[in-house]
Amino acid sequence: MHISPDQTILWRWGFLHLNMTIVYTWVVMLLLAFGSWLVTGRLAQEDQPRSRWQNAFEIVVQAIRGQIRDVCPQDGDVYLPFVGSLFLFIGISNLLDIVPGWRAPTGSLSTTAALAICVGVAVPVFGIQSQGVIEYFRHYLRPSFIMLPFHLLSETSRNLALAVRLFGNIMSGSMIVGILLAIAPFFFPVLMQALGLLTGMIQAYIFAILATVYIAAAVQRGQEGS
Amino acid sequence: MNSVSIIAVASIAAAALCMAIGSIGPALGEGRAIAQALQSIAQQPDEAGTISRTLFIGLAMIESVAIYCFVIAIILIFANPFWSQVVSTAGK
Numbered sequence: 336m337h338i339s340p341d342q343t344i345l346w347r348w349g350f351l352h353l354n355m356t357i358v359y360t361w362v363v364m365l366l367l368a369f370g371s372w373l374v375t376g377r378l379a380q381e382d383q384p385r386s387r388w389q390n391a392f393e394i395v396v397q398a399i400r401g402q403i404r405d406v407c408p409q410d411g412d413v414y415l416p417f418v419g420s421l422f423l424f425i426g427i428s429n430l431l432d433i434v435p436g437w438r439a440p441t442g443s444l445s446t447t448a449a450l451a452i453c454v455g456v457a458v459p460v461f462g463i464q465s466q467g468v469i470e471y472f473r474h475y476l477r478p479s480f481i482m483l484p485f486h487l488l489s490e491t492s493r494n495l496a497l498a499v500r501l502f503g504n505i506m507s508g509s510m511i512v513g514i515l516l517a518i519a520p521f522f523f524p525v526l527m528q529a530l531g532l533l534t535g536m537i538q539a540y541i542f543a544i545l546a547t548v549y550i551a552a553a554v555q556r557g558q559e560g561s
Numbered sequence: 562m563n564s565v566s567i568i569a570v571a572s573i574a575a576a577a578l579c580m581a582i583g584s585i586g587p588a589l590g591e592g593r594a595i596a597q598a599l600q601s602i603a604q605q606p607d608e609a610g611t612i613s614r615t616l617f618i619g620l621a622m623i624e625s626v627a628i629y630c631f632v633i634a635i636i637l638i639f640a641n642p643f644w645s646q647v648v649s650t651a652g653k
Contacts, residue, residue, distance in 0.1 A: 496625045499629060503631055548618065556649065
């Protein structure tokens with residue numbers, strides 16, 4: 336039994352291995368990029384009737400925007416592209432689990448680690464943008480320089496937790512379905528699959544909201560200090 | 562018992578103990594958190610949105626402990642480094 340789609344290699348050329356994770360990540364990327372290109376190509380003006388898809392997309396974007404606004408009321412729209420893409424990518428790749436043969440790319444530690452590294456880079460970038468390089472890195476020395484290793488430890492461990500949480504939830508979902516197929520086929524795997532869809536959406540929400548909370552904490556720290 | 566079976570027994574027992582003991586704490590913690598959140602929502606229904614969002618974040622934090630245990634149990638059973646090392650040295 337393969338615990339992650341990394342181990343299924345579809346095509347190899349020299350040292351390049353094309354595994355299932357990469358292929359399915361590309362599928363999700365294509366789906367998101369092509370779908371939004373198709374819909375946003377002909378956006379209706381304010382007084383024209385809107386197309387069905389434009390309405391659907393506006394609901395999604397507005398819901399994400401509202402959630403981000405709730406966490407940080409002042410400058411929520413700045414984070415919308417980053418956090419929204421995280422949520423949509425994780426959500427779509429988890430939801431496509433209902434397609435037979437699909438292995439969610441989020442069920443591989445390499446994908447989730449890459450997403451967590453994105454968050455780990457975005458936090459200092461947004462922090463530096465709002466308060467400057469020196470002022471941002473000075474918070475590591477507060478209240479005194481003894482706290483420096485603890486600050487570093489907390490940032491590392493929270494990014495690690497972000498990656499392992501998503502990986503563990505999605506991997507355990509597909510794993511439990513696989514085990515139940517061997518023990519009690521036909522009915523219980525369907526129930527667990529439905530539960531897996533719910534868990535997938537909740538995990539996408541949690542990943543995005545935690546990224547927002549971390550970024551907002553780094554930005555607001557500067558605004559309170561000054 | 563040779564070393565392969567010792568490693569197999571130890572890994573399976575360790576995985577079972579890891580899941581059994583490691584899920585007690587998060588289960589109790591999540592139960593307390595949800596009970597408190599329900600009580601707060603019952604007292605202040607207007608704040609339900611804020612409370613449930615904070616509850617979700619808190620639950621994710623608590624749950625990550627159980628998921629660390631789960632990942633370690635999975636590693637012990639399906640991708641055991643000691644097991645593969647012993648198997649590879651025995652094959653030589």
